[in-house]
Amino acid sequence: MQRAGGVDGGVIVNDAELERYSRQIRLPQVGEAGQQRLLDAHVLIIGMGGLGSPASMYLAAAGVGHLVISDFDRVDESNLQRQIVHSHGDIGREKAASARDRLEALNPRTRVDALDYELDGKELAAKVAAVDVVVDCTDNFPSRFALNRACLAAGTPFVSAAAMRWHGQVATFLPQRPDSPCYQCLYPDESVEAATCAAEGVIAPLVGVIGSMQALQTLEILLGASAPLCGRLLLFDAWTMQWQTIKLPRNPDCPACSSRGGG
Numbered sequence: 425m426q427r428a429g430g431v432d433g434g435v436i437v438n439d440a441e442l443e444r445y446s447r448q449i450r451l452p453q454v455g456e457a458g459q460q461r462l463l464d465a466h467v468l469i470i471g472m473g474g475l476g477s478p479a480s481m482y483l484a485a486a487g488v489g490h491l492v493i494s495d496f497d498r499v500d501e502s503n504l505q506r507q508i509v510h511s512h513g514d515i516g517r518e519k520a521a522s523a524r525d526r527l528e529a530l531n532p533r534t535r536v537d538a539l540d541y542e543l544d545g546k547e548l549a550a551k552v553a554a555v556d557v558v559v560d561c562t563d564n565f566p567s568r569f570a571l572n573r574a575c576l577a578a579g580t581p582f583v584s585a586a587a588m589r590w591h592g593q594v595a596t597f598l599p600q601r602p603d604s605p606c607y608q609c610l611y612p613d614e615s616v617e618a619a620t621c622a623a624e625g626v627i628a629p630l631v632g633v634i635g636s637m638q639a640l641q642t643l644e645i646l647l648g649a650s651a652p653l654c655g656r657l658l659l660f661d662a663w664t665m666q667w668q669t670i671k672l673p674r675n676p677d678c679p680a681c682s683s684r685g686g687g
């Protein structure tokens with residue numbers, strides 16, 4: 425993407441971008457240089473459902489320059505109660521294409537690559553290695569374990585979350601930090617079976633809250649902040665409106681990261 429000037433030239437973002445992003449450029453933690461980092465950033469979001477909807481929409485709106493979104497499912501009427509990136513007219517369409525259209529309408533300057541098949545193997549490894557952050561908006565453990573291993577191998581920050589019934593959780597894993605746990609430090613047993621929203625239900629705005637937390641954490645990582653959710657698991661009980669943070673240390677016997685240095 426063509427940019428006016430550069431950090432050294434003093435002028436960073438162009439006039440249209442200055443106007444569009446003025447409310448966050450005003451923040452001392454962002455500024456023009458931070459906005460430029462977001463414009464130059466490349467983020468992979470897996471899953472365009474309840475969490476992927478707000479996560480992708482806030483990242484596009486905030487000016488993240490390049491989003492790769494992946495989902496192999498199609499929009500079903502029962503998704504629309506919470507998956508707000510899709511509209512009623514999208515029922516039956518591929519979620520990846522439906523989400524891309526919405527994100528491009530939201531911010532035409534964000535490049536959106538839509539993948540409508542399951543990313544795995546070498547292609548998953550290559551995509552994870554090419555981006556600045558991976559955002560886990562999937563709904564199952566096998567996908568999360570595969571993403572975790574790919575992020576460990578590539579050293580890519582991994583922002584993972586889950587939401588069901590009235591409960592949500594978010595954690596961040598930074599493989600390049602020796603003290604950072606990985607996703608499997610939290611769930612060492614690969615045979616664990618996830619409950620599903622289809623069976624258990626989920627209250628609509630909960631995924632908005634949790635997916636928005638993923639977008640926030642992703643922006644903070646892109647801005648070079650300290651990623652406060654690394655080594656901590658943030659839990660939200662939407663029924664009692666209680667937030668809780670628990671420590672999440674590295675597991676020395678973790679099947680995925682125990683062979684890695686540090687700890």
Ligand SMILES: [Zn+2]
Nearest residue numbers: 606609678681
């Ligand atoms: Zn681990």
